[in-house]
Amino acid sequence: MITFDAVTKAxxxxxxxxxxxxxxxxxxxxxxxxxxxxxxxxxxxxxxxRLIEPTSGTISIDGEDVTKQDAAVLRRKIGYVIQHAxxxxxxxxxxxxxxxxxxxxxxxxxxxENAVELLGRVGLDASMATRYPAQLSxxxxxxxxxxxxxxxxxxxxxxxxPFSAVDPIVRDxxxxxxxxxxxxxxxTIAFVTHDIDEAIKLGDTVAVFREGGHLAQVGTPQExxxxxxxxxxxxxxxxxRGFRGLSFVTAEGLEVEPVQTYVDxxxxxxxxxxDAGRPRGWTVNGSDDVRAITGTFTKQDSLRLVxxxxxxxxxxxxxxxxxxxxxxxxxxHASIADHLADARRESAG
Amino acid sequence: MIEYIQNNYSEILxxxxxxxxxxxxxxxxxxxxxxxxxxxxxxRGWLYQPIVNLGGVLYSIPSxxxxxxxxxILGTGTLSPLNIVVSLAVYTFALLTRTVADALLSVQGxxxxxxxxxxxxxxxxxxxxxxxxxxxxxxxxxxxxxVANISLVSVGALIGVGGLGALFTRGLQLGFMEPIIVGxxxxxxxxxxxxxxxxxxxxxxxxxxxxxxx
Amino acid sequence: xxxxxxxxxxxxxxxxxxxxxxSDGSIPQRLVEHLGYTVLAVLIAAAIALPIGLxxxxxxxxxxxxxxxxxxxxALPTFGxxxxxxxxxxxxxxxxxxxxxxxxxxxxxxxxxxxIRAVDRSAVDAAVGMGMRPTEVLFRxxxxxxxxxxxxxxxxSTLQVCATATVAAYVGLGGLGRFLIxxxxxxxxxxxxxxxxxxxxxxxxxxxxxxxxxxxxVSPGVRQRGSARRGxxxxxxxxxxxxxxxxxxxxxx
Numbered sequence: 050m051i052t053f054d055a056v057t058k059a060x061x062x063x064x065x066x067x068x069x070x071x072x073x074x075x076x077x078x079x080x081x082x083x084x085x086x087x088x089x090x091x092x093x094x095x096x097x098x099r100l101i102e103p104t105s106g107t108i109s110i111d112g113e114d115v116t117k118q119d120a121a122v123l124r125r126k127i128g129y130v131i132q133h134a135x136x137x138x139x140x141x142x143x144x145x146x147x148x149x150x151x152x153x154x155x156x157x158x159x160x161x162e163n164a165v166e167l168l169g170r171v172g173l174d175a176s177m178a179t180r181y182p183a184q185l186s187x188x189x190x191x192x193x194x195x196x197x198x199x200x201x202x203x204x205x206x207x208x209x210x211p212f213s214a215v216d217p218i219v220r221d222x223x224x225x226x227x228x229x230x231x232x233x234x235x236x237t238i239a240f241v242t243h244d245i246d247e248a249i250k251l252g253d254t255v256a257v258f259r260e261g262g263h264l265a266q267v268g269t270p271q272e273x274x275x276x277x278x279x280x281x282x283x284x285x286x287x288x289x290r291g292f293r294g295l296s297f298v299t300a301e302g303l304e305v306e307p308v309q310t311y312v313d314x315x316x317x318x319x320x321x322x323x324d325a326g327r328p329r330g331w332t333v334n335g336s337d338d339v340r341a342i343t344g345t346f347t348k349q350d351s352l353r354l355v356x357x358x359x360x361x362x363x364x365x366x367x368x369x370x371x372x373x374x375x376x377x378x379x380x381x382h383a384s385i386a387d388h389l390a391d392a393r394r395e396s397a398g
Numbered sequence: 399m400i401e402y403i404q405n406n407y408s409e410i411l412x413x414x415x416x417x418x419x420x421x422x423x424x425x426x427x428x429x430x431x432x433x434x435x436x437x438x439x440x441x442r443g444w445l446y447q448p449i450v451n452l453g454g455v456l457y458s459i460p461s462x463x464x465x466x467x468x469x470x471i472l473g474t475g476t477l478s479p480l481n482i483v484v485s486l487a488v489y490t491f492a493l494l495t496r497t498v499a500d501a502l503l504s505v506q507g508x509x510x511x512x513x514x515x516x517x518x519x520x521x522x523x524x525x526x527x528x529x530x531x532x533x534x535x536x537x538x539x540x541x542x543x544x545v546a547n548i549s550l551v552s553v554g555a556l557i558g559v560g561g562l563g564a565l566f567t568r569g570l571q572l573g574f575m576e577p578i579i580v581g582x583x584x585x586x587x588x589x590x591x592x593x594x595x596x597x598x599x600x601x602x603x604x605x606x607x608x609x610x611x612x
Numbered sequence: 613x614x615x616x617x618x619x620x621x622x623x624x625x626x627x628x629x630x631x632x633x634x635s636d637g638s639i640p641q642r643l644v645e646h647l648g649y650t651v652l653a654v655l656i657a658a659a660i661a662l663p664i665g666l667x668x669x670x671x672x673x674x675x676x677x678x679x680x681x682x683x684x685x686x687a688l689p690t691f692g693x694x695x696x697x698x699x700x701x702x703x704x705x706x707x708x709x710x711x712x713x714x715x716x717x718x719x720x721x722x723x724x725x726x727x728i729r730a731v732d733r734s735a736v737d738a739a740v741g742m743g744m745r746p747t748e749v750l751f752r753x754x755x756x757x758x759x760x761x762x763x764x765x766x767x768x769s770t771l772q773v774c775a776t777a778t779v780a781a782y783v784g785l786g787g788l789g790r791f792l793i794x795x796x797x798x799x800x801x802x803x804x805x806x807x808x809x810x811x812x813x814x815x816x817x818x819x820x821x822x823x824x825x826x827x828x829x830v831s832p833g834v835r836q837r838g839s840a841r842r843g844x845x846x847x848x849x850x851x852x853x854x855x856x857x858x859x860x861x862x863x864x865x
Contacts, residue, residue, distance in 0.1 A: 100741055124743030135738030139756040139831035149742050181833030197742075207741075458819040460775030463808035466792055470622050470805055476796065545686050552689040556782050557796065566695040570783065575699050582692040589687035 050076045051097060051205065051237060056106035058092050058262070066092040067262035069106070075254065076111075076204075077235040083248035084258030084265070084285070090241045092262070094207050097239060098127045110205060125149050128198030128206035128236070132214050134190040136182040142168070142193050143178040149201040160200075167196040170233075172226050188219035195227070199234070208240045212247065224250055245286055249274070249293065257282050271297040275393060295353035295389070300346055303355065303388045305369055305378025318364040326375040331363045345370040346380075352389060355380055402576035410565070414584055417561025420554065421547040422592070424483050428490025428543060435491075436498025437524070449495055456492035461485065461550045465557055477558040486550060490543040497539030501532035534607050537600045541593050548589040552581065562588075624802035625791070626809065637790070639810065646787035646814060649777045653709055654770050657716030662762075665721045669728025669758070670750055678725035685718020690776045694783060703784040708777075715776055716769040723765025727758030759830045767822035774815045778807075788814065 051074040058067040067089040074080040082090035095101040096108055099120045108115050115123055136145050144151075146164035151157065165178045171192040182190055191211060198206055212220045212227075228251065231238065242248055248255045249270040257265040257273065259281050266278040274294040277283035287293070311320040321329045321339060330339040345368045346355050358367035359382055367385075369378040403410065439449040459467075468474060468481035505528055513527040555563025565581030568574075601608060625631060631639045668674045694711045701707035731754050739753040755762070781789025791807025794800075827835075 095741075098741055100737070121743045121745045124741060126743075129738060129741035131734055131738055131741070133732075133734045135732070135734035135736075135741075137735055137739070137753060137757070137833075138732070139759075139834045141833070152743060152748070181831070183833060194738075197738075454819065455816055458771050458815045459812040460771075460778045460815050462775070462778045462789065462792055463811040463815075466796075466804050466808040467812065469801070476801065476804065542686070549687055549689045552691045553779055555691065556779065556793070560691075562689070563691055566689075566692050569699055570695050573699055575696065578692060578695045578699060582689060582696065585689040585692060586684070586687045593687075 050074060050111060051080075051239065052107075052109045052112075053093070054107045054109070056093070056096065056103045056108055058089070058096065058101060059104045065262055067096070067103075070262065070264055071106075072256055072264060072267060074237060074239055076237045078253040079231060079238045079240055079251055080254045080256060081240045081242060081248040081252035082256050082258060083242055083245055083252075085260065086243060088258035088260050089262030090243075090258045091209055093258075094209055094239055094241045097205075097207055098124045098129060125153060125201060126203050126205065128201075128203045130191075130194045130198045130206065130208040130211040132210040134182075134187075134194035134211075136190055136193055136197070138182050141179050141181055142173075142185070145182065145193060146197045146200050148197060149203075153201060164196070164200060167199055168193075170199070170230065171196045186219075187215045188223060191215060191223060192226075195230075204237060206236045206238045208238060210242055211240075213242065213244065220247075227251065246293075249296070257285060269297075292353070292356075295356055296351050298352040298389060298392045299348065300350050300352060300355050300369070300380070300388075301348045302391075303348075303352070303369075303380055304384045305380050306366070306384075308368070308376045308379055311364055311366065311368075311379050315364055320364065320368065320376070320379075322376060325373075327373075328368045328370070328376045333363055342368065345374070345376070347371070352385060356385055359385060399576050399579065402574075403580060406577075410580060410584070413562050413564050413581075414588070416559075417548070417551050417563075417585070417588065420479065420482055420551045420559070420561050421486065421544070421588075424486035424490050424547055425540065425544050427483070427487040428494055429540065431487070431491045432494035432498050436495045437502065439495065439499040440502045446499060449499065453492040453496050456488055461489075461553045462556060464488065465554060479554075479559045481557070482551065482554040482559055486547045489550070490547065493543045493546075494536070494539050498532070498536055501535035501539075502528055504535060505531040530604070533604050534600060537596055537603075541596045544592050544596065545589045548585060548592065552585060621802055622805045625795075625800070625806040626802070631806075639806070642786065642788050642790055643810065643814065646774070646777055646789070646811070649709070649712065649780075649785070649787055650770060650774045650818065653712035653716050653773045653777070654766065656709075657713045657769060657773075658720055658766060660713070661717045661720035662724055665724025665762075665765075666728060666750065666755070668721075669725045670746075670754060672729070675725065675729070678721055682718050682722025682725075685715065685722070688715065690715055690772075691779050691782075694776065694780055698783045705785070708780045708783065708785045711780070712773050712776055716773045719769040719772060720762075720765045723761045723768075724758070727761030727765075728754050730761065731757040756831055757834055760826070760834060763822065763826040763830060767819060767826070770818050770822060771815055774811070774818055778811050 053070045053072045056067060056070045057065065059065045070089075070093060072080075082093055084090050092101055096103050097110075097115065099115055102116065110127075137148070140148075143161045143164040146167055147155075147157070147160035150160040150163065155163075161178075165175050168175055168177060173189060173192050173196075177185070177189070177193075182193070185193065191214075194211065198208075212223050215223065224247065240248075240251060242251075252270055254267060255270055255273055256267045259265045265285075266273060266282045268276075271294060273282065273286055274290045274297070277286055277290075283290070308320065308322075311318075312322060313319070317334045319332050321332060323329050328342045328345060330341045332339055340363060343361050344354070344358050346358060347370060355367045359365060359380060362368075364379075366379040366381050368376050369380060371377050435449060439446045464485040465481050466476060468485055469476050469478070472478075472480060472484060474480050509531065510523065510527060513523045518527065551561045552563030552566060554560035555567045560567070562581040562585050565577040569576070569578035569581070626639075634640055665678060668678045690711075693714060694708065697707040697711045701710075735757065736749060736753060739749045744752060777785065777787050778789035778792065781787060781793045788807050788811045791803050791810070795803030795805075795807060
């Protein structure tokens, strides 16, 4: 666990970047610092590995005050990933990844073997090992940056806007793989971003910062969306937070109507099933034209998907399937709204 | 020192005048030759490396050696000012072809593609789009070449034509510091004045550059 | 005044076997002498300029100094400095060597400083953040990345010294410049020509050796740019993602 206790950072000239920050970053979880530029989120992050020293207050990792330790030794136990990866252009990919193990005195052969293995874990081919960073795309460089931070298997990782310099499609892939990787490694991660969508997607806990280094709200992504502490957070989280909040509610317990109702037809729209009972498509007003089904959901999917399916189907319902893909229910707008209201009541109570 | 200047000022002025044209005429010549060759290196990509390499070789020849190889090439006497002028022009050319090529390459991009798309013909595009955009980098090269030439001219004094270098040989012969210090100071001042003049010229010619960087 | 001579006469001195044995004033002896002055002056200058340039670049204190010494060095007339040293200290190796060193320092100092400053700040931030100590940051991150510029500073200072050592023959130094000065004094253009060709050849050889050394010590990942730049131009319309995903400005939160 990383603990900020009344931490303040004032720069020479009087700018207060972080003002009396107290927050706990739980072990094994991703805590996202999010906020507009100049809100002190990066400064807070950089105080954890002492790239910046606090003016007052203490930061401790598992109870140990970071300022009481040798800075270099401390940093070698903390993985560090930054916006443009910050790879060393003069070192091959494998030697970049091996940086901290080499600093720690691991022999070169061992360190390189580990590095090549890590390449695989971040989704890169082992053949990349002997390339130089200039030969990689931005997304690949960023993966190498993550592998480099993981190389010494540090319990803590600091990530400063690691995915913001790549294009949206690449970013989406990186985020998904990052979550998959974190599920395997379970690091204690502090993650800085200015992108609220990224914060909501990645954070177990999200800390919203506002200008002047104040903490505006700390909570799970859903808490932030459901119950913003004030106008600043509400505004920052954005207008369609209600819709985005659907991502955090699953279709477990969502009431559905029998499939047969729609096979028989509702307002001229009929659901077609194949012989095994799997949904094939829709016909409208008895036409022979079959509109392919746009998708189905299971109980584990989010309400966001269910809503999207319901909106885009000609019948206004989303078709639920069981594990074999056999249709076993249809969710209407009304049932989705009811389910959501129940979920909100539960989380509030 | 002041006495030395008072007693010899007409001689010093003559040396200074000779120094100026010995240094600056080659700059003009070098630019005239470097522009088309640099452009060629850009248009015909395979020529780039040979041209850059040739420039590197020429630029690495020590000045006194080049001054004294010239008579064999030009058929001039060893003491002819032409040796100095042509040698310094060769240095300027060697330095600037690469600068011109790199400057033109560095401006390839959206603006040149836009110009192409709007229907500029190549020559007009070169004159109206690429050259103006490349000007700051090219003039930076001209500054380096000018300052280098001014400091090299005095070596010519060893073969009788050296502008302010004459003050150095005189000082050596007489064992006096005064002419040497006067020569060094005037040479450095001349370099500084020319450098500033080119900077001012660049500001006049590329007002957009100032807006962008300030 | 020496009048032009027929072409075959230019090579008289160069082709005379008597000049190629090892004796005082022979071609090999002058060559070694010239090389010796050059290497000695560059080594002394590097010993002075490299540490200062690294320090200024690493701490970014005294940048003003590095830049101005670099500029002043280019404007200083080499022959003038040489003359001044001789009038001050008399002829001999030491005054000439001092002049050579003074001329060799600025290019090394300025390019070392510029090289360190040009290093990608995010890579340095990563180096510090991963737990490198200051000397490790300097020697494992900054210097290897700055090496192309540091090497080019060393190469241009070598050329500068090689050229000025030639001029120094005028004030009594040995080396290949002797053939130029003595040949002029004796009206023997074939000797002058031999000296000039040998000096030019030596300078070109030194520069090539510098290029070879540069290739040997500089990582391919940061190797210089001429070819890279052309590559980018050729690839300008390709779909290479590495250029499309190129980083823009960095911001801190």
